[in-house]
Amino acid sequence: MILQIRGTSGSGKTTLVKNIMQLYKKPFRKVYREGRKQPLYYVLEHPIVGLPSLAVIGQYETVCGGCDTITVPGQSYKIIFDAIQRNVDEGNDILFEGLLVSGDLAWSTQLKQHCYINILLDVPVEECLASVNERRKVRFEKAGKEFIPVKEANTIAKHRLILKCRDRLQNEYGINVETHNRENALQRVKELLCLTE
Numbered sequence: 044m045i046l047q048i049r050g051t052s053g054s055g056k057t058t059l060v061k062n063i064m065q066l067y068k069k070p071f072r073k074v075y076r077e078g079r080k081q082p083l084y085y086v087l088e089h090p091i092v093g094l095p096s097l098a099v100i101g102q103y104e105t106v107c108g109g110c111d112t113i114t115v116p117g118q119s120y121k122i123i124f125d126a127i128q129r130n131v132d133e134g135n136d137i138l139f140e141g142l143l144v145s146g147d148l149a150w151s152t153q154l155k156q157h158c159y160i161n162i163l164l165d166v167p168v169e170e171c172l173a174s175v176n177e178r179r180k181v182r183f184e185k186a187g188k189e190f191i192p193v194k195e196a197n198t199i200a201k202h203r204l205i206l207k208c209r210d211r212l213q214n215e216y217g218i219n220v221e222t223h224n225r226e227n228a229l230q231r232v233k234e235l236l237c238l239t240e
Contacts, residue, residue, distance in 0.1 A: 044095075045127065045157050046235060047082065048140035048228070050164035052200040053174030055106045055225045056140040059164070062229055063138060064099060064169030066238045072100075083110060084126050086135060087186045092238055098130035100139035106178060119143060120150045133145060136236060138140065139223075152216050160235060161220040162228050163209050168202050198220065 048056045064071070067087035076083040081102035088096050100123060101109035110123050123144065130137050144151070151161075175193045183190040212218040223231055232238050 044130070044137075045159045046232060047144065047151070047159070047161045048090070048138070048164065048232075049145040049161055049205055049220065050140075050166065050206055051145070051171045052142050052156065052198055053171035054164040054166040055165060055174070055180075055194060055228075056142075056145075057103070057106075059225070059229055059232065060099060060109065060138060060140055061103055063097075063232055063236065063238070064103065066233070067097060074126075083113070084130070084132075089237070094135045095235065098126070098133075098135040098137045100137065101141060101149075104223050106181075110139055110144045113143075114133065114140075120147065125151065126151050127154070138232070138236075142201065146201070146208050146216055148208055148211055148216075150217065151212065155216065155218055159207075159218065161212065161218060161233060163205070163220050163222045164228055165222045165224055168192060168199055171197055171202070192228045 048059055050056045064085070064087060068090055072086040073082040074084050081104060084098050084100045085103070086096050086098050102112045103109070105112075113119050113122055115122060123139070127137050127139065172193065172195060175198065179193060180190045206238065207221045207224070212220055221231065
């Protein structure tokens with residue numbers, strides 16, 4: 044199963060994935076790519092014996108994680124989707140998220156041949172902006188710089204792009220995108236990965 048969490052910056056994608064990761068056995072196996080200091084992905088053992096391991100794409104060593112941490116000009120998508128394919132071939136479930144891949148159609152539609160489920164975090168733009176600005180404020184304070192809020196127009200434009208992408212995935216490509224609030228999205232992912240009691 045391939046699970047993709049989509050959403051605007053500040054919608055809670057990384058938090059959701061980190062919450063799921065905590066339900067798996069530790070330590071997590073970290074897989075690296077040559078020339079990259081951070082993990083390319085993690086492989087987590089399911090708490091129930093016999094159920095598939097979970098590959099989580101991107102790194103989660105910092106506040107912001109996921110596929111947005113895989114930044115190789117002109118190669119990011121290929122690296123991400125090669126990692127997904129490698130884990131499909133190994134029989135792992137896959138969980139991935141990031142703003143980079145939330146607005147993607149071209150690469151995502153290639154996953155249609157698999158059990159591919161998209162979950163869109165339905166969080167009002169105002170809440171997303173507040174979350175992003177909270178993170179920025181901490182980062183600016185740590186750096187000893189004056190806080191500059193994120194440009195609202197950019198977040199609003201990204202939000203519209205992601206909704207447009209969801210509509211195209213469903214209407215043009217026949218890929219279902221479930222829309223959930225933060226709490227329901229977490230419960231749904233737990234259910235899909237057999238992590239509910």
